[in-house]
Amino acid sequence: MNKRYLILIMVCILSLSMVGCSKEKSANATSEAPINVETSLVAPNSFTLQTALSGKISAIDEADISSKVGGVVQHVNVEIGDFVKEGNILISLEKTDFKTALEEAQASYSMALASYNNTLEKIKVAKANYKRMNELYSQGALSKRELEEAELASSDTNLELAKAKLLQSQATLTKVQNSYSDSNITAPISGFITSVNVSKGESISPSIPVVSISNIDPVKVETSVSGYLVNKLHKGDLVDVFIKSVDTKPFKGTIHAISPAPRKDNLTYPIQITIENKDSLVKPGMFAEIVVSSDKKENILTIPSQAVVIKDGKSVVFVIKDNRAHMKDIEVGLDNGTLVEIIHGLSENEEVVMKGQNYLEDGNQVKVIK
Numbered sequence: 001m002n003k004r005y006l007i008l009i010m011v012c013i014l015s016l017s018m019v020g021c022s023k024e025k026s027a028n029a030t031s032e033a034p035i036n037v038e039t040s041l042v043a044p045n046s047f048t049l050q051t052a053l054s055g056k057i058s059a060i061d062e063a064d065i066s067s068k069v070g071g072v073v074q075h076v077n078v079e080i081g082d083f084v085k086e087g088n089i090l091i092s093l094e095k096t097d098f099k100t101a102l103e104e105a106q107a108s109y110s111m112a113l114a115s116y117n118n119t120l121e122k123i124k125v126a127k128a129n130y131k132r133m134n135e136l137y138s139q140g141a142l143s144k145r146e147l148e149e150a151e152l153a154s155s156d157t158n159l160e161l162a163k164a165k166l167l168q169s170q171a172t173l174t175k176v177q178n179s180y181s182d183s184n185i186t187a188p189i190s191g192f193i194t195s196v197n198v199s200k201g202e203s204i205s206p207s208i209p210v211v212s213i214s215n216i217d218p219v220k221v222e223t224s225v226s227g228y229l230v231n232k233l234h235k236g237d238l239v240d241v242f243i244k245s246v247d248t249k250p251f252k253g254t255i256h257a258i259s260p261a262p263r264k265d266n267l268t269y270p271i272q273i274t275i276e277n278k279d280s281l282v283k284p285g286m287f288a289e290i291v292v293s294s295d296k297k298e299n300i301l302t303i304p305s306q307a308v309v310i311k312d313g314k315s316v317v318f319v320i321k322d323n324r325a326h327m328k329d330i331e332v333g334l335d336n337g338t339l340v341e342i343i344h345g346l347s348e349n350e351e352v353v354m355k356g357q358n359y360l361e362d363g364n365q366v367k368v369i370k
Helices: 002-031 096-138 144-153 157-182
Strands: 035-041 043-066 071-076 089-093 184-186 191-196 209-225 238-242 251-258 269-275 287-304 309-311 314-321 324-329 331-335 339-344 351-355 366-368
Touching: 035 314, 043 191, 043 269, 043 331, 043 339, 089 209, 096 144, 096 157, 157 184, 209 287, 238 269, 287 331, 287 351
Parallel strands: 035 366
Antiparallel strands: 035 351, 043 209, 043 287, 071 089, 089 184, 191 209, 209 269, 238 251, 238 287, 251 269, 287 339, 309 314, 314 324, 314 351, 331 339
């Protein structure tokens, strides 16, 4: 009797315990608080992958100009900041010595030319005389010695010697003429004067830079791209160039050159971009950010990049259905930092969590607040 009573008591206790557990679970389920999330719809979009590069502005063309001849500066015609055109005279040297040398060279050339012409006339006469004397010799009216003397007089040797002297004097004259011309130091390119290193009355030597010029319309930016990008870019492509020290709006740049070989130090491929600079606002030395577009796709499914969560090495998203979050594996493609391409796993108009997803587990109750 006592044994049966004990068994009955144990059964009642077990039953009460199970009822209590059931009520606790029910209470927990009823008290589960929904997690606040923000969502976005899977939608078709046009997609452009952009890459930001950095570079430094430099002049499209620069020249450090030195004198080809030595001399004393007579005039300095430019100052720093002046704009000059190709061929403008920048510095003039005193001409006295150059003029004297030129006059002497011209006189020597005139004498050599006169000597050559005189020798040429004599040779013409001597050749005609030799022809007549050869006929007389054939008739026996002239001795062989007289014929040989006539032949020697008609030789071109003296003419060749006169010609050599003429050519030498001509070369000397050309050299002196060039020196006279070079006493005016001219601009080899158009651009702005960036330095002037001489003053009036100063003696200068050849090959020492005296003036520097920079052509800054257009300017260029040199940067480099990875092997992944290099074949996606082409000469003539337009790119956005941001120069924050000048303007917040981008300048339009044009890819001017792409190297077919990588740099040896980092295996990236150098590219050169030109920017029109008619107002001269962009200066060499400024830093620039270049935004290039590579991969372009039309009408592809996309979601915000931030909606993708990595779990166990896989890309997943949380899709909202019946106010609950359901985790789905997805396959993604291009990602431009704002939107990511969905290759597989989602359909158009599905609602995915874009904020709050890091706090979710599969099946959590959610409340969409936006």
